[in-house]
Amino acid sequence: MRDGNGGILATWTIVPVSGPPATQPYQAAYVVSGSVVSSYPLPMAPTQVVNGSNGLPVNASFVLGENGVAFASYGSNFVSFNLGSGSANWNYLASQGISSLSYEDGGGVVLADNQGNQTPIDTNGNAGSSIALSASMLQPSWTGVWQGAFGASNIGLASIVAPLMDWGHSFWSASGGSPSPTGASQEMSWFPVLPNCSGSQQPCIYDALDDLVSRLKDPTLSNLAQTNIFNKLGSQYTTAGFITYLTNMKPRFYDGLRSTYCSEILTHDWSETLCFQNPVLRYTLNLLNTDVKDAFTSTTDALTMTPGNPLLTFFRPESIGSSSSGQNLGNEALIFHEALHGFTGLQDDPILTSLGMNWASHASCSITVRIQNAVLSHAVGLDPSVQWSAVIPCPIVGDE
Amino acid sequence: MPLMFAHLHWATEPMHSKLFMVYLLVVYGVAIMHSVRLVWGLSSLGARKGVSMQAIIDGEVDVEALAKSALSNRVLIESVRGAGPNSNENLSSLREKSALHTLRAADSRFRYIIGRYQGSAALLRQLVWLTLLLSSLVVIYGAFPTLADQFNDRNVTGSVAMLATVSLCFSRLSLGLAACAVLYAVSGIFTLMLQRRLNRWQYTYSLAALHGSIEPTRRTPKNDVL
Numbered sequence: 001m002r003d004g005n006g007g008i009l010a011t012w013t014i015v016p017v018s019g020p021p022a023t024q025p026y027q028a029a030y031v032v033s034g035s036v037v038s039s040y041p042l043p044m045a046p047t048q049v050v051n052g053s054n055g056l057p058v059n060a061s062f063v064l065g066e067n068g069v070a071f072a073s074y075g076s077n078f079v080s081f082n083l084g085s086g087s088a089n090w091n092y093l094a095s096q097g098i099s100s101l102s103y104e105d106g107g108g109v110v111l112a113d114n115q116g117n118q119t120p121i122d123t124n125g126n127a128g129s130s131i132a133l134s135a136s137m138l139q140p141s142w143t144g145v146w147q148g149a150f151g152a153s154n155i156g157l158a159s160i161v162a163p164l165m166d167w168g169h170s171f172w173s174a175s176g177g178s179p180s181p182t183g184a185s186q187e188m189s190w191f192p193v194l195p196n197c198s199g200s201q202q203p204c205i206y207d208a209l210d211d212l213v214s215r216l217k218d219p220t221l222s223n224l225a226q227t228n229i230f231n232k233l234g235s236q237y238t239t240a241g242f243i244t245y246l247t248n249m250k251p252r253f254y255d256g257l258r259s260t261y262c263s264e265i266l267t268h269d270w271s272e273t274l275c276f277q278n279p280v281l282r283y284t285l286n287l288l289n290t291d292v293k294d295a296f297t298s299t300t301d302a303l304t305m306t307p308g309n310p311l312l313t314f315f316r317p318e319s320i321g322s323s324s325s326g327q328n329l330g331n332e333a334l335i336f337h338e339a340l341h342g343f344t345g346l347q348d349d350p351i352l353t354s355l356g357m358n359w360a361s362h363a364s365c366s367i368t369v370r371i372q373n374a375v376l377s378h379a380v381g382l383d384p385s386v387q388w389s390a391v392i393p394c395p396i397v398g399d400e
Numbered sequence: 401m402p403l404m405f406a407h408l409h410w411a412t413e414p415m416h417s418k419l420f421m422v423y424l425l426v427v428y429g430v431a432i433m434h435s436v437r438l439v440w441g442l443s444s445l446g447a448r449k450g451v452s453m454q455a456i457i458d459g460e461v462d463v464e465a466l467a468k469s470a471l472s473n474r475v476l477i478e479s480v481r482g483a484g485p486n487s488n489e490n491l492s493s494l495r496e497k498s499a500l501h502t503l504r505a506a507d508s509r510f511r512y513i514i515g516r517y518q519g520s521a522a523l524l525r526q527l528v529w530l531t532l533l534l535s536s537l538v539v540i541y542g543a544f545p546t547l548a549d550q551f552n553d554r555n556v557t558g559s560v561a562m563l564a565t566v567s568l569c570f571s572r573l574s575l576g577l578a579a580c581a582v583l584y585a586v587s588g589i590f591t592l593m594l595q596r597r598l599n600r601w602q603y604t605y606s607l608a609a610l611h612g613s614i615e616p617t618r619r620t621p622k623n624d625v626l
Contacts, residue, residue, distance in 0.1 A: 264415065288418045294411040299555040348551055349558070360558035364551060395557055 001062040001070070002185035004171020007032040009070065009083060011042065013057040015049055025049045026060060026074075030083055040086030042072055044079040063101045063109065064172035071109055073098045073175075078111070080125060090125030100139050103173040105166040105192065105258070112138035116148065118162060133160050140165030142179045143252070144193040161201050164193040169258070187277050192258040194317055197325050204326025205253045205315060209246065209335055211327040215379045216243050228374035232354050233344055245343045249310035251335075256296050256303055256314030262286060263295035266305045266312070301365070304338040307345030313338045321386030329379075330386035333372040340367070357399060365394035373400055408571050414545055417572055420538045424579050427527055431583055434520040438590050441471055441517060442597065450474045456608050459499030466502065467509035470601045471517075477604055503608055510601055517594055524587035528580050535576025539569045 001009045010029045014022040026045035030037045042060060052058045063071040070083045076097045080089040096113035104110050107123035116135045120128040135148025135158070144164035150156040167173055167188040178186035194203035215221050222239040230237040260282070264270035270289065276282050292314050295303060301319040305312040313335075321330050340351060348364040355370055368388045376382060388394050410418065451461050451469040453476065461469070469475050546568050550561035 269415075288415045288422075290412060290414065295549075297412075300552065303552070347548060349548075358558070359551070360562070363555060363557050365555070393555060395555065 001064060001172050002177070003064060003083065004185045004187060007037070009062060011060065011062075013049055013059070015057060021048060023047060025057075028086065030086075038084055038086060043081045043086055043088035044074075044077065044091045045072070046074055050075065061101070061175040062172065063103050063175060064170050065103050065107060065109075066169060069107070071101060071103070073101055078109075092121055092125050092127065094119075099137060101175060102140050102165055103168040103170045103188075105168040107168065110140070110165060112146075118146070131162060133162055135160055139174075140167075140179060142189065143191050163196050163201055164203070166193050166195075185278075187260065187282065190259055190261040190275075190277065191252070192255040194253060194255050194315060194320065197322055200325055203253065203320075204322050205320050205331060205335065207326040208320075208328070208331035209251060209253075211382075212332040212335055212376075213243055213246050215332070215376070215382070218379075221375060221379055224375045224378055229340075229355070229371065232356070233340070233346065233351065234354075237344060242339070242343055245309065246311065246339060251311035251313065251339070251342075254312075254314050255317055256292050256300070257316060259292040259314055261292045261314075262289040263292045263303065264289055266292070266303055266308075266314075268305075302334065302338050304341040306341040306347060308342040311339050311342040313342070319392070321392075323385045324383035328383035328386040329372055329376055330388055330392055332382065333368045333376050333388060336371045336376070337368040357397075361397055362400070363395050365389075365392075366397070366400050369394055369396065369400040408568070408575070414542065414549065416538060416542055416545075420534060420572065420576070423534060424531070424575060427531060427579055427583070430527070431524055431586060434524060435586055435590070438517055438520055438593075441468075441513065442590075442593055443472060450476055452476045453604070453608060456503060457499055459502055461502065461506075463502055463505040463509055466506035467513060470506070470510050470604065471513055471597055473597060473600065475601075475604050477607060503605070507601075507605055514594060514598055514601075517590070521587050521590040521594060524583050524590070528583045528587070531576055531580050531583065535573050535580070538576065539573050542572065543569055 003009070008031050010031055012027055014025045014027060016022060024041035024045070025048065026042040027039070028042050029039040045060065049057045058075070060072045060074050062073075064083075065071065065080075068083045069080060069089065071078055071080050073079075076094050077091065078094065078098060078101060079091045081087060082089065092111075094111055094113050096115040096117060099112040099114050102110045102112075104120065109121050111119045111121055112133075113119065114136070116133050116138060117130045118133055118138060119130040122128065133146065133148060135150055138146060138148040138160075140146050141159075144166060146160040146162045146165065147157060148160055150158060167179075169188060171185045171187050172178070173186075173188045174181065176182065177184050178188065180186070194205055196202060197204035197207055200207055216225060216239055225239045225242070230239060230242065260277070262270050262272075262275035265272050265275060274285070275289065276286055292303060296314075296316060301316050303314045315334075319334065320326065321328050341347065344351070346354075348367065349359040351367055352359045352362055352364070355367065357366055357370070365388055372388055377384070386392070389396050389400070408417070410421070413421070449465075449469070451466055451474060455461050456466065456475070466475070543565060547561060547565040550556065550564045550568075551558060556564065
C-alpha cells in the first residue's frame with residue numbers, strides 16, 4: 001500500500017520451510033524513500049498463517065486514512081493502526097466477514113460484509129446502524145454510488161439505492177487503492193458527495209431536483225417558465241427542452257468545498273485529461289490550476305460547468321436548505337439558476353441582461369430571485385420557508 | 401468592502417496571474433544570481449590582496465591577480481620610486497619588459513571581465529522593461545476574466561465586483577512594479593560601480609604607463625564587451 005507521499009507499507013508472511021511455525025507470521029515495514037522507518041508484526045493479525053483455496057497464504061488487505069492512520073483487514077477482523085509505529089488503535093470483528101472497506105470522510109470507514117450489509121464504523125471503532133443492501137460484492141464507485149452483484153451467479157451488476165459513500169481525503173481509500181482497484185495511489189476525490197438529507201437515501205439537492213422537474217411538467221408553471229425566462233433568453237430555449245436536459249442524463253451535484261477538480265474545466269479553459277489526481281502530477285503539472293474548493297469564495301453558493309451535459313454543479317453544502325427534505329423554494333430556484341448555465345452556456349451577466357436586469361446594480365443571485373418570483377412562487381404547495389432574499393441573503397433592487 | 405479582495409493568494413489566483421508570479425520568481429532568482437556574482441567580483445570578498453603601483457611596475461604581480469584586484473578596487477595608487485617616461489632605466493631590463501607585458505595583458509583581462517559584468521547589469525535593466533510590459537499585459541488580459549470571477553459571487557453587485565476587480569488588478573500590477581523598482585535600483589547601483597571601477601583602472605593604467613612608457617589604450621568599454 002502506498003501512502004501517496006513517497007512511502008509504502010510493505011508486507012510479507014513468514015512460512016518456514018521446516019521447523020515450528022512463526023508466532024507472528026504477518027509482518028510489515030513502513031518504507032519511506034528507500035529507508036525502513038519502522039518494521040513491526042501487523043497488529044491483531046492471525047497468529048497462524050491462513051491459507052486460501054489455492055494453498056497459498058491469504059494476504060491482509062489495507063486502506064489508508066489520514067494523519068498516519070491505516071486499516072488492515074484479515075477475513076472477518078479489521079484493525080485501525082498507526083502506520084509509523086504499527087500500534088493498534090482499535091479492533092473490530094465483523095461477524096459476517098468483510099467484502100470491502102472504504103475510507104470515509106471524517107475518519108471512519110464503511111464496511112460491506114459478505115451478507116450484503118453496509119455498516120459505518122466511526123473513528124473510535126464503534127459501529128453505526130447496518131443497512132441491508134441485499135447484494136454481494138458490494139463496492140462504492142468514484143461518485144459514491146454503491147454497486148453490487150445480484151443473483152446466485154453474481155452476474156447481475158447494478159447500482160444500488162443507498163446512502164452515497166462519502167469518500168475521505170486519502171491516497172489509498174479502498175483495498176485496491178481507489179474505487180478503481182488498480183493498485184495505484186489515487187487522491188480522493190474530485191467529486192465529494194453532498195450530505196444526505198435526513199430520512200432520505202440521497203442528498204437533499206436531488207430531492208429538490210426531482211420535485212423541480214415534476215413541477216415544471218405542470219402546464220401552468222411550464223408556461224410561466226417559458227414566458228418569463230426562456231423566451232427572454234432566446235427562441236431556441238423551451239421549458240420542454242430544459243426538462244429533457246435535466247432528465248436525459250442525471251445531473252451531477254457535488255460538494256464544492258472539498259473538491260480538488262480543476263475549476264478551469266468548468267469554463268472549458270482546461271481539459272479534464274490534463275487535470276490530474278495523482279499527487280505528484282497535481283503539485284507539478286496542475287500547480288497553475290485552481291481547485292474548485294479554492295475557487296469557492298466565502299459567499300459563493302455554486303459553480304457550474306457552462307455549458308455542460310449532463311449538468312455538473314458544485315454546491316456549498318450550507319447553501320442547500322434541508323426544509324421539506326430539500327424540496328423548498330430556495331433549493332429549486334438555485335438548481336433552476338445553475339441549470340440555466342449548463343443548458344444555455346450563458347454566464348450570469350448575459351442572463352441578467354436578457355432578463356431585463358442591469359448587471360451593475362444586481363448580483364448573480366438576482367437571477368435566482370427572479371426565478372423564484374416569476375416562476376416557482378406560483379407552484380402550489382412548494383415550501384417557502386427557505387427562499388432567496390427573504391431568508392438567504394441577496395442584495396435586492398426591487399425589480400427581480 | 402472592496403478592499404477585502406485586494407489580497408492575492410496563490411490558491412485562488414487565476415492561471416495567468418500564477419504564471420506571472422512564477423515569472424517574477426524567476427526574475428528575482430536571475431537578479432540574485434547576477435547580483436551575487438557582481439558583488440563577489442567587485443568587492444574584496446574574494447580575499448584578494450592589495451596591489452601597489454610599485455609592484456606593478458616592478459612586475460611582481462601576475463595578470464589574473466592584477467585584473468581582479470583592479471575590479472575589486474584593490475590597486476593602490478601611490479607615488480613610485482624615481483622613474484619617468486624618459487628614463488632609460490625603465491626599458492632597459494628584461495624584467496621591466498615583462499612588467500609591461502603583464503600590464504597590457506591585465507588590461508585586456510580587466511576589460512573582458514568588466515564587459516561581462518556590464519552585460520549582467522544591462523540584463524537587469526532590460527528585465528525592467530520586460531517586467532513592466534508583462535505587468536501591463538497581466539492587468540489588461542486579466543481584467544475581464546477577473547470581473548467574471550468576481551461577479552459569480554452571489555452577494556456582490558456588478559459595480560462592487562468591478563471595484564474588487566480593479567483592486568485585484570492593481571495588486572497584481574503592484575507586484576510587477578515592485579519587481580521593476582528592485583531591478584532598476586540594482587542595475588543602477590551596479591552600473592555606477594562598474595563605471596567607477598573602469599575609470600579608476602584607466603587612471604591606474606595611465607599612471608603605470610607613464611612610468612613604464614606604455615601607450616595607454618583609448619578603447620571605450622562598450623567596444624570591449626564580450
